[in-house]
Amino acid sequence: MDDISMRVLAQLEPEGLDAEGQSWQQRKSVQTRITILEAAIDCLQKHGYRSTTTQLIAEVAGISRGAMLHHYATKQDLIASVIDYTVYKRMEVFLDGVRALKDSARIDEMAGIEISWRSMLTREFSAYLELAVAARTDPDLAAIFLPRARRYVKSELAELIRAFPEWTEDPDGYALAMDYANAALEGLVINRDIWAERDQRILCQFVGQSIAMLRRGELGLPP
Amino acid sequence: MDDISMRVLAQLEPEGLDAEGQSWQQRKSVQTRITILEAAIDCLQKHGYRSTTTQLIAEVAGISRGAMLHHYATKQDLIASVIDYTVYKRMEVFLDGVRALKDSARIDEMAGIEISWRSMLTREFSAYLELAVAARTDPDLAAIFLPRARRYVKSELAELIRAFPEWTEDPDGYALAMDYANAALEGLVINRDIWAERDQRILCQFVGQSIAMLRRGELGLPP
DNA sequence: GCAAAAACCGACAAGCTTGTTTGTTATCGT
DNA sequence: ACGATAACAAACAAGCTTGTCGGTTTTTGC
Numbered sequence: 001m002d003d004i005s006m007r008v009l010a011q012l013e014p015e016g017l018d019a020e021g022q023s024w025q026q027r028k029s030v031q032t033r034i035t036i037l038e039a040a041i042d043c044l045q046k047h048g049y050r051s052t053t054t055q056l057i058a059e060v061a062g063i064s065r066g067a068m069l070h071h072y073a074t075k076q077d078l079i080a081s082v083i084d085y086t087v088y089k090r091m092e093v094f095l096d097g098v099r100a101l102k103d104s105a106r107i108d109e110m111a112g113i114e115i116s117w118r119s120m121l122t123r124e125f126s127a128y129l130e131l132a133v134a135a136r137t138d139p140d141l142a143a144i145f146l147p148r149a150r151r152y153v154k155s156e157l158a159e160l161i162r163a164f165p166e167w168t169e170d171p172d173g174y175a176l177a178m179d180y181a182n183a184a185l186e187g188l189v190i191n192r193d194i195w196a197e198r199d200q201r202i203l204c205q206f207v208g209q210s211i212a213m214l215r216r217g218e219l220g221l222p223p
Numbered sequence: 224m225d226d227i228s229m230r231v232l233a234q235l236e237p238e239g240l241d242a243e244g245q246s247w248q249q250r251k252s253v254q255t256r257i258t259i260l261e262a263a264i265d266c267l268q269k270h271g272y273r274s275t276t277t278q279l280i281a282e283v284a285g286i287s288r289g290a291m292l293h294h295y296a297t298k299q300d301l302i303a304s305v306i307d308y309t310v311y312k313r314m315e316v317f318l319d320g321v322r323a324l325k326d327s328a329r330i331d332e333m334a335g336i337e338i339s340w341r342s343m344l345t346r347e348f349s350a351y352l353e354l355a356v357a358a359r360t361d362p363d364l365a366a367i368f369l370p371r372a373r374r375y376v377k378s379e380l381a382e383l384i385r386a387f388p389e390w391t392e393d394p395d396g397y398a399l400a401m402d403y404a405n406a407a408l409e410g411l412v413i414n415r416d417i418w419a420e421r422d423q424r425i426l427c428q429f430v431g432q433s434i435a436m437l438r439r440g441e442l443g444l445p446p
Numbered sequence: 447g448c449a450a451a452a453a454c455c456g457a458c459a460a461g462c463t464t465g466t467t468t469g470t471t472a473t474c475g476t
Numbered sequence: 477a478c479g480a481t482a483a484c485a486a487a488c489a490a491g492c493t494t495g496t497c498g499g500t501t502t503t504t505g506c
Contacts (some may be wrong), residue, residue, distance in 0.1 A: 024503070028453075048360030050273030053493060067435045067454040069495075120431040133356045133413060137271030142416070179418060179426055180407070187410030190356060193365070194372045195402060203402055209442060219432060219442075246474075251483075276463060290484040297465075 002063035014084035033071050036061045037085045040078060044127035049134035049141065054078075080144045083131060086124040087152050094119045098163045107166050107215075116181055117204050120189050129189060167215065177211050244327040256294050259284045260308045263301060271358035272364065277301070292334055303367045306354060310375050312379035317342045321386045330389050330438075333431035340427050343412050352412060368424035390438065400434050 039061035043052040054075055058065040069216055072078035097115035098106065105111040119125060135145035157178055167174035184207045188200055213219035262284035266275040277298055281288040295301035320338035321329065328334040342348060358368035379403055384390055390397035407430045411423055436442040 028503090032453080048273070048357065050271070051360065054495090055493070064455045066456065066497095070453065070455095073495090075494075099403060123332040130360065132417075134271065136413070136416060137269065137274065137289075138351065146416060150346065153417060175422070176425060176429060179414075179422055180429060181408035183414060183426060184403070185410065186413055187406030187408065190359070190409055190413070191402075191406060193359060193369060194355075194376060199398070199402055202399060206399060206403060206433075206437075206442075210429075210436075213433075213436070213442060214429075219436060251473095277465090278463070287485045289486065292465075293483060298463095422478080437496095 014081060014088055017173050029071065032063065032067070033081070034076060035063070036068055036071060036078070040082050041086065041127040044082070044130045045123055049130050049138070068154065071215075076144055079113065079131065079141065080148070082127065083148045086128040086131075087148070089124045090119055090122065090128065092155070093122060093124075095160075095163060106164070109214075110212045113185075113204065113208035113211065115182060117185055117188075120185055129186065146188055170215070177214055180214075181207060181211060188210055237304060237311055237418060252294065255286065255290070256285070256304070259291055259294060259301070260305055263305050264309065264346050264350040267305070267353045268346055272353050272361070279363055299363065299367055302354065302364065303371070305350065306368060306371045309351040309354075310371070312347045313345065313351065314379070316345060316347075318383075318386060329387070331435075333389065333435045336408075336427065336431035336434065340411075341406055343408055348412075352409065393438070396437055400437055403437075404430060404434060 029085055040052065040057050040059055043056050047056070053066065055065055057078070058068045061068065068078075068177065072081065094115060097119065099110055101111050101115070108171065120129075131145055132149065135142040135149075157175060160178070161171070164174070167177070185204070188195075188203055192200065210219060259280065265283055266279050269283050270279070277291065278288055280301070281291045284291065291301075295304065296326065316401050317338060320342065321335055324338070343352075354364065354368055355372065358365040358372075380398060384394070384397055384399075387397070390400070408427070411418075411426055415423065433442060
C-alpha cells in the first residue's frame with residue numbers, strides 16, 4: 001500500500017475494528033462486529049434501510065439479537081459503524097482500481113470513470129447509497145449520516161487528487177469533475193432497473209468523454 | 224393547451240380523477256381522492272416511503288383512515304395512483320416550462336435543463352423519486368412501480384421530442400441526452416443535502432453545456 | 447483456582463402498521 | 477318517499493420492531 005492510499009485510508013478508517021494485536025476477546029469482538037457489519041450491508045442492499053430490522057441483521061449474521069445489541073447498543077450505533085465501514089471499503093476498492101491503471105488509460109481513456117462505476121456496483125456502495133437516500137427523509141438517520149457524508153466528501157476531494165495528478169493544475173475543474181462523476185453515476189445506479197443495460201453503458205461512456213473534454217479545457221464554465 | 228401537451232398528457236393522465244361532469248357524489252369522490260393523493264405526496268416527500276403510513280396520510284388529508292380505505296382499499300392501490308398522479312403533474316410542469324421558452328433560449332442556452340432541474344425540485348417529483356428508490360428494495364412496490372416507470376420513460380421519450388424539435392434529426396443523440404439529463408440531475412437531487420448549493424449550480428450548468436455540445440455534434444460516441 | 451468482566455442468549459413490554467369489520471350519515475335512482 | 481348505494485367513521489386482531497432485562501457460558505487478571 002503506497003503513500004496515497006495510506007493517507008486517505010488513515011483518515012477514513014473506522015474505529016474499533018483494528019484491534020488485531022490485542023487479546024483473544026478483543027479479536028473475537030472485532031470479528032463478530034465485522035460479521036454484523038457485513039450482514040447489515042447485505043440487508044441494506046436487499047431490503048433497504050427501513051426494512052433492515054435488527055432482528056434480520058442478527059439472523060443473517062448468524063448470532064442472537066441479544067449478542068448483537070451487546071456490541072451495538074442501538075440501531076443508530078450500528079448504522080453509524082456501517083457508514084464508516086462502507087466508505088472505507090469503497091475507497092479501498094476505488095484506490096486499488098485507479099492505482100492499477102496505466103497513466104495513458106487513466107488520462108486518455110478516462111478509465112477512472114469505469115473504475116468509479118464499478119465501485120458503485122459493489123455491495124458496500126449499494127448499502128451506502130441506501131443510507132444516503134434514506135437520510136433525506138429520516139431525521140434520526142440524517143443526524144448520524146450527514147456529518148459523516150460531508151466529512152467523507154471533503155476527504156475524498158482533498159486526498160484523491162493524488163491519484164489523479166493530471167488534474168493538479170486545475171483544482172476547480174477537478175472538484176467539478178468529481179461531483180459530476182458522482183452525480184451522474186449515482187443517478188445511473190438509481191435508474192438501473194428502469195433503463196436498458198445498453199443505454200447505461202452508452203451513458204457511462206458519455207460521462208467519461210465529457211470529463212475528458214473538461215480536462216482538456218474544451219468544455220469549461222463561464223466565471 | 225396545445226397539441227404537444229395534449230398528446231403527452233392524454234397518454235399519462237391518471238384514471239378516475241376526470242369525472243368533472245358527473246354526479247355530486249362522483250365529484251365529491253374525485254375531490255377527496257385528490258386530497259388524499261396530495262397528502263400522500265407530502266408524506267412521501269417528508270418521511271419517505273416506508274414511514275408513510277396509511278394512518279399518517281389520512282391525518283394529513285384530514286379524513287378518517289376508514290374513509291381513505293374506502294377510496295383506496297389497500298396501500299398498493301393508493302401508491303399506484305400516486306405514481307400516475309405525480310408523473311402526470313411533473314410532465315405538466317415540464318411542458319409548461321418548455322413551451323414558455325423562446326427557441327433561442329431553448330436551443331442555444333440549453334434552458335431546458337434549467338426547467339428540468341426546477342421540475343425535479345417540486346413536491347411531486349420528490350415523491351416520485353422516493354418511490355423510485357424505494358422500489359429498488361421493495362418487491363411489492365416494484366411490482367406496481369416498475370411497469371409504470373418504464374411506460375413513463377417510453378412515453379416521455381416518444382412524445383417529448385416534439386417539444387425539442389431541434390433534435391428531430393438525431394433520435395439517438397436525443398435519447399442519450401434525455402437519459403443523461405435525468406441521471407445527472409437525479410444524482411444531483413440525491414446529494415442536495417450533502418453538497419454546497421454553489422457546486423450544484425455549477426454542476427447544473429455543466430450538464431447543460433455538455434448536452435449543447437452533444438447536439439452540435441462536438442461530443443459524440445464511437446459506434 | 448477464582449472472582450470479575452466480557453460475550454452471548456432468550457423472553458418481555460410497549461408501541462406501531464395493516465387490513466377487516468361493523469356501524470352511521472348522506473345521496474342517488476325510481 | 478324509500479330502498480339501495482356511496483361516503484365516512486371507529487374499533488379490533490394479528491403481526492412486527494425496538495429496547496430492556498435477567499440469565500448462561502467463556503475468557504481474563506491475579
